[in-house]
Amino acid sequence: MKVLLAIDDNVCSQSVIRAAAQEQWPEGTEIRLLTVIEDLNKLYGDSASPRSEEDTAEGDRRVEHAAALCQKALQRIKKNREGLEISYEVKTGTPAAAIVESAKNWQADKIMIGAHGRSVCPHNFVGSVSRSVKDQFGDRVEVVAGEPSSFLG
Numbered sequence: 804m805k806v807l808l809a810i811d812d813n814v815c816s817q818s819v820i821r822a823a824a825q826e827q828w829p830e831g832t833e834i835r836l837l838t839v840i841e842d843l844n845k846l847y848g849d850s851a852s853p854r855s856e857e858d859t860a861e862g863d864r865r866v867e868h869a870a871a872l873c874q875k876a877l878q879r880i881k882k883n884r885e886g887l888e889i890s891y892e893v894k895t896g897t898p899a900a901a902i903v904e905s906a907k908n909w910q911a912d913k914i915m916i917g918a919h920g921r922s923v924c925p926h927n928f929v930g931s932v933s934r935s936v937k938d939q940f941g942d943r944v945e946v947v948a949g950e951p952s953s954f955l956g
Contacts, residue, residue, distance in 0.1 A: 804829055805912050805913070806823070806828070806832060806833070806834045806915065807834075807905060807914045808820070808834060808836050808876075808916075809837050809838075809839070809898075809914065809915070810836055811838055811872075811917075812868070812872055815947075818947045819916065820880065821879075822947050824880045824882070832888070834887065834890075835890050835905075835911070836873045836890070837892050837901070838872060838893050839894050839896060839902065840893065840894070840895050841897070842897075866893055873891035877891055898932045899931070899935035902914070902932070902936050903936060906936070906940060911943070913944075914936060914940055914943055915945045916936055916945070917946070917948070918947070
């Protein structure tokens with residue numbers, strides 16, 4: 804079984820990591836942690852323009868932060884789990900599109916994702932990224948909600 808965990812540094816992802824750490828995975832399960840960093844060119848302007856050293860340094864800091872987040876989550880899930888294969892990937896792009904692309908390319912059987920649900924309407928509890936991924940993969944997506952733990956921060 805291949806399980807993709809889409810995480811970021813939001814408290815919602817702590818619930819995803821906690822759920823994955825508590826799950827009794829079948830033998831042979833592979834878990835891939837995925838963190839997506841928004842493209843700085845799209846956030847700050849024209850992608851054809853050369854980036855300043857400051858923008859480049861900011862991009863590098865964001866990648867390092869994302870990798871550290873994944874490494875910490877990997878250790879949390881792998882703790883006391885002999886034989887569980889866990890890897891991580893840091894991508895740049897639009898979160899929903901990058902999650903969908905990674906899940907398709909890796910042929911994930913299950914995708915676990917947190918729900919930011921920033922809307923004030925109860926029917927919008929599932930965030931737009933979670934909704935987009937669920938629209939693509941249906942029942943293979945588990946949207947995890949819950950109380951944040953403090954292990955990441």
